[in-house]
Amino acid sequence: MSVTVFGSLNLDIALRLPAKAAWGQTLLVEDSAQAIGGKGLNQAVASARFGSVTRMAGAVGDDAAGRLLLEALGGDGVDTAHVEVLAGQGSGRATILIEPGGDNMIAVEAGANLLARAEVALGAIDAVTRVLLVQLETDIDAIAALFASDAAAHVRRIVNAAPAIPAGARLFGMADMMIFNQTEFADYLALDREPETLDDLLVARRLLARPDQTVVVTLGALGSAAIGVESATFVPAVPAERVVDTSGAGDCFCGVLAACIDQGVGLEAALRLANAAASLSVGRRGAAPSMPLRSEIP
Numbered sequence: 001m002s003v004t005v006f007g008s009l010n011l012d013i014a015l016r017l018p019a020k021a022a023w024g025q026t027l028l029v030e031d032s033a034q035a036i037g038g039k040g041l042n043q044a045v046a047s048a049r050f051g052s053v054t055r056m057a058g059a060v061g062d063d064a065a066g067r068l069l070l071e072a073l074g075g076d077g078v079d080t081a082h083v084e085v086l087a088g089q090g091s092g093r094a095t096i097l098i099e100p101g102g103d104n105m106i107a108v109e110a111g112a113n114l115l116a117r118a119e120v121a122l123g124a125i126d127a128v129t130r131v132l133l134v135q136l137e138t139d140i141d142a143i144a145a146l147f148a149s150d151a152a153a154h155v156r157r158i159v160n161a162a163p164a165i166p167a168g169a170r171l172f173g174m175a176d177m178m179i180f181n182q183t184e185f186a187d188y189l190a191l192d193r194e195p196e197t198l199d200d201l202l203v204a205r206r207l208l209a210r211p212d213q214t215v216v217v218t219l220g221a222l223g224s225a226a227i228g229v230e231s232a233t234f235v236p237a238v239p240a241e242r243v244v245d246t247s248g249a250g251d252c253f254c255g256v257l258a259a260c261i262d263q264g265v266g267l268e269a270a271l272r273l274a275n276a277a278a279s280l281s282v283g284r285r286g287a288a289p290s291m292p293l294r295s296e297i298p
């Protein structure tokens with residue numbers, strides 16, 4: 001049993017602004033923090049901390065950021081043998097500007113992430129791999145090639161359709177499970193408002209090309225739901241004791257859901273565990289650092 005995550009690795013720099021910013025302005029920041037990130041890396045950390053053997057596939061540059069990202073993943077027990085280190089390329093970087101009150105703007109430089117290759121990622125899938133989890137921060141052609149490969153024929157292919165980009169829809173027919181948040185769901189299905197109830201979510205069936213596919217939607221503080229051709233399951237969120245920083249909640253959910261499927265947990269119980277883990281993560285600062293250990297989840 002194991003989970004392979006093919007996705008992005010970024011070094012995030014978060015800058016806290018003293019006031020609302022306007023274009024053209026220069027502001028002195030009050031504090032800055034550097035953190036490891038990228039949807040792929042965050043989800044790999046969540047899966048590993050939930051106890052699944054986890055392999056990361058992707059690419060970093062041959063720079064200090066890349067070394068730091070690999071070292072941090074290794075510290076969480078994630079196998080990074082299939083993260084390519086690309087000579088002459090820069091690692092992915094995200095700059096996050098946070099205004100007082102929490103509103104933020106994020107600028108991402110994809111760097112090496114967009115050069116991550118399916119051929120390399122194939123090496124991270126073997127006979128005991130049960131789950132292949134991807135997001136949309138790497139090249140869509142590379143993901144499609146990976147999904148279509150013989151090596152991935154026996155695994156559950158999960159696409160977290162984030163961020164919402166039109167090309168991502170190409171993968172839906174090839175995936176066994178698609179995970180969206182409310183905004184992404186409304187985007188892909190061209191809805192005029194975000195879904196909130198199970199009834200709102202039934203339109204997900206338009207995305208199902210085969211009876212064995214499932215759409216999962218995360219609903220923030222409401223919880224999450226899964227829609228199949230003939231099934232619809234809603235699982236309420238676990239109320240968070242405190243909400244400190246929701247960044248990475250979606251990644252926590254995806255990583256834990258993938259680990260649950262790897263460990264043979266049924267879908268409804270998996271949604272419950274992923275909700276519980278994500279609820280813990282919103283009570284802590286940061287994305288990857290906020291992922292809980294299996295032992296912390298009731």
Ligand SMILES: Nc1ncnc2c1ncn2[C@@H]1O[C@H](COP(=O)(O)OP(=O)(O)OP(=O)(O)O)[C@@H](O)[C@H]1O
Nearest residue numbers: 181218219220221223240246248249250275278279
């Ligand atoms: N305030 C909250 N209280 C409890 N659980 C929460 C809260 N916010 C999020 N969650 C949990 O996290 C999961 C993912 O959250 P959400 O749907 O907001 O994803 P997201 O928009 O991808 O998150 P983000 O972009 O902030 O990482 C939810 O399904 C829920 O289980």
